[in-house]
Amino acid sequence: MNTFSLSVNGLTRCQNGSAERCVSATGYLQRSYDSLAVIVTGFHASKLDSVLPCGQTNEHDFIDAIAGVALSQDETTARGRATAEMVAQRANVSRVAVSRAFNPHASLKPAKRELILRIAQELNYTPDRAARALVSGRSHLVGVIVPDVCSHWESQEIDALTTALQAEGFATLLFKTRIDYSMDEQLLAYMRGFNPDSVIAFVENVKPATLARFLDRAVPIYVHYPRSGAPEESQAGPLHDRLNVLHRTGVEQAVSLLQGYGVRRIAYVSGVDKSRANTAREHMLRVVMAERGLAPPIIAASDFSYDRAYAATLDLFRVGEGADAIFAANDVGAFGVIDALRHELNLRVPEDVKVVGFDDIAQSHWKSYNLTTVKFDLEERVRALVRLILRRLNNPDAPALEETLNTRLVVRGTVG
Amino acid sequence: MNTFSLSVNGLTRCQNGSAERCVSATGYLQRSYDSLAVIVTGFHASKLDSVLPCGQTNEHDFIDAIAGVALSQDETTARGRATAEMVAQRANVSRVAVSRAFNPHASLKPAKRELILRIAQELNYTPDRAARALVSGRSHLVGVIVPDVCSHWESQEIDALTTALQAEGFATLLFKTRIDYSMDEQLLAYMRGFNPDSVIAFVENVKPATLARFLDRAVPIYVHYPRSGAPEESQAGPLHDRLNVLHRTGVEQAVSLLQGYGVRRIAYVSGVDKSRANTAREHMLRVVMAERGLAPPIIAASDFSYDRAYAATLDLFRVGEGADAIFAANDVGAFGVIDALRHELNLRVPEDVKVVGFDDIAQSHWKSYNLTTVKFDLEERVRALVRLILRRLNNPDAPALEETLNTRLVVRGTVG
DNA sequence: ACGGAAAGTGAAAACGTGTTCATTCTTCAC
DNA sequence: GTGAAGAATGAACACGTTTTCACTTTCCGT
Structure with missing residues (x-):
């Protein structure tokens, strides 16, 4: 068979390959990574021969060469993995x-x-994980369904999630669903084929029938936007694992701060209409404002995006009556609000209008926005989520678990 | 065995479950999704019984109920999938x-x-994809290695990549590596266990030895930041599949535009030092400026991040001699440049200093930045990449392929 | 009707691992 | 030295597919 084999450290051999090329490559490898054993085997000798750099080489050239070989590797050695x-x-x-x-x-x-x-x-x-999965029933894959990887919040959560899962021997399997936060059956069926051990869905409007298609396997599914978890909503005991977020703390701090500045008319630029995150945030804002004797917030309909928040803000001031302060359902929305106020309505933030967001994503400290926002600790949240998943996988029959996270206000430049 | 089964449409049965609960749930399902067959089977009857909502229910309650059951599903039915x-x-x-x-x-x-x-x-x-992978040697997984999912460019590319791969029957397997753009051996070994059919690495400083650990399987590896692909660099024929980007077009347009405004001193706020993207962009800028009789750009060292670009800009003006126009190695860096100029140095953009970025990410049109930038068509690029991968997988011995993409300047508000 | 090619079919053999179970080896107390 | 308990071991089976290889049926032109 037309093979080539090259070893470094200890035994250095060539088979069916040009000797000097091999030695040259070997020397390069030894010089660069002398403590490391490198075994390259099973290629078309002709290809490796014509590709390996000779004489003085730099790292990039060598990478190109190896990559080129990897690409044109012989089909017959495709299963050449050690068993x-x-x-x-x-x-x-x-x-x-x-x-x-x-x-x-x-x-x-x-x-x-x-x-x-x-x-x-x-x-x-x-x-081999495929074989292992076949016999053990565990794929060590966690499916993640997300409508838009680019959304700042989601991308940061995916990032932290991948890190945490990786540390535990799992891997993130990414799937995209429609942008309208719905999860279609076709996608779920598709994903099911990959046998994920668990599924985390960054979507909310999940149809029962859609979920039901998953139910013939013991796959914990986490619909990811948690309940508001406000004390008044909590029940006797959770029916299933649950991650709660106490929006109240942060919202109270924010409203209190705004009241200190004598703010009267507060508006809320919303998120996607019936999403839980939006519902919970709007609800908590309403409750806290009522408790403090403020009139209910003016609602400006939006969908978490920059562009719609921008447009909603214009409407609020041109068609509607305006506001002294604006809560946005998320930080990206708040950016849209700020830009609309400053660059289109010629209003000053925070002098004329104060703005508060939700999430505290990395971009919120950028100087152009410098946003005051209700922080939602992402790392902590992901750790809790992974903890829930692993506990459930290791002990499927354990009683339902519940984790609760708090929020707090991060004060920056858009208030005061 | 302690099982429960519930079917809708046609045959409606309950086994070992509370009849009225089943009927109630069935009715709800039929009302909501009457054209759909729903089969729920294999649960602890006790759990389903205590969980299913009775009488009038809303969608969220029902989801909670089903999710609760899914979580507490009986271990013995874990392999309950149809075969x-x-x-x-x-x-x-x-x-x-x-x-x-x-x-x-x-x-x-x-x-x-x-x-x-x-x-x-x-x-x-x-x-079952695990079984299928075992025998066919194809996992239909594509490993994606990325240092930071949150980076705007990367997240947008991952998003498009996932969509494209999903359409072709593949799934994205996400792995995180260190932020310094290096890919460690441990990660590659870890990933190898999942048997990806191909690997796309959003990193550059790949060590030969690291790659070599992958070489005993025919896995095409794409180191993702492409060569600059400028005509003067192109060779006789590519040794392996390659994606080229012609930075020249966009850079020429940008420099020409700046010259029209009488700009003299141009600075370049760099990306990660030896990364190809950075090298290629800086090189092309240098070449084009020389061709047009301009002095070489002033280099301000940065690493693609907002914060370092911000700091680099301060240095440029406080320690260094300043500049009339600044190129940033990427859009996020350009945001840092703009904020440093406006909010710390009290300079106007574009009146005092003009700013140009690279990439044209979604945030670049946000009003606070409204960035003029060299566009790098992301969708087109991902399509080309997926095309390369699939062609290679379907025909491992085909001659090396090469795709070339162009760039162009998108003019917005930070110049002129 | 006839022959031959093409298409359709199912038994059996992989694929690479985890798990069970009966057996063998070691250890330790007396 | 003996017995028993416990650890260590390997043969055999199971996991759910795809693929190969003979074999049978269908199709079509003459």
């Missing part, structure tokens, strides 16, 4: 022992385990 | 026929295929 059988053979143990070596809970003589792991590393072996 | 065997049995065909029914290229009598697909749908069956 547990090979490791077992080389270590003079049974294949089962190899499996056990990679499972920390299995009992295996420490010396044996060490030997197996060493040989496995030499052969660049890791257990 | 090809069951479909075959019910359709009176062999299991192989079922497999063929789901493979468009396999030959099967149309009537038979139709029957099988109908029954499969009834049973909510889809082929």
